[in-house]
Amino acid sequence: MWLRLETRPEPSAAMRYASPLIALVLTAAVGTALFIFLGRNPLQAFEALFVLPVSTVAGLGELALKASPLMLIAMGLTVGFRASVWNIGAEGQLVAGAIAGGGLAVHFHGVQGGWLLPSMMLAGALGGALWAAVPAWLRTRFNANEILTSLMLTYVAQLALSYLVYGPWRDPDGFNFPQTRMFDGSALFSILIDGTRMNSSLFVALAAVALGWFFLGRSLLGYQMRVAGLSGAAASYAGISARKTVWVGMLAGGIAAGLAGVGEVAGPIGQLLPVVSPGYGFAAIIVAFVGRLHPVGIVLASLLMALLYLGGEAAQLNLNMPAAITGLFQGILLFILLGTDVLVNYRIRVVRRGARKSAGRQGVFA
16 A cells, blocks of 8 residues: 555645644654653653743743744744745844844933834834845845845844944943943833833734734735735736835845844843844744744744743753753754645545556655
């Protein structure tokens, strides 16, 4: 007997929404096998990963704190992904936004005023947009692959940040550590709940999700982006500009990532450091696809990914697990999700051994 992938007459709506759940179950199964292999009790490991981090008010605050940049960036990336514009450099755009917004806080150190934080947010959005504009221009002008160009610019942004905090922006009273001055209170987001680090940047993320839902589902330009993603030929026939979709998709991701960068340096960090993100720009790509490029799904997926970040830290402290456990679970989840996504467009058929030759012309054998 052989297994064959047979093309569905039309994509399965049920499998489209079931595949993330299947991926979660399979990820848990792989995680169980991994913990057993490492000599850990799976029940204790899963408790440390998914229960202990959110068992207190402070833990719930940390969950919201880490979910905010993830849902913000993922929503921006979704605008481009819906149009098949693949912005993979959100991490660099986050850093560019942090530099632009944090630069204002450094320059106006000691100046109090309610205008400073909004100005930092505007500067961060512009910084992220400018960083995303480079691969957008290269794509529309020279047909350069935006995946490669946006990804390579990430390292340029990180090196620029290192130069600034090791050089001209370094805190003169910081004992030669690579960091800027701590930002003044007027350059920081306000704390929402005492005893936690959850701050008002959460509202920026939620507003971005609401705006993304309206843009993709209720606006003409959002409809054009979705058509461009479904069929480039149909979009061209309908008069939809491919250049415009590239620019809109890239800039939306850049603006969102830039705002997320300001949310980090004007939130839990409170200054510029050589590293301002634990990889939110890359993790947001997983969030977008686990959330099925839908605003509601993105909110839920961002909470799951934030829980993985917190769980990884808890596993290191309580079970002496390696620091790579967070990235490992993120990678396993994405890998399995991509595999289960095959079932959206294909169904598995069992064929007899004698039918192998004819079936091989129609599908793929496993």
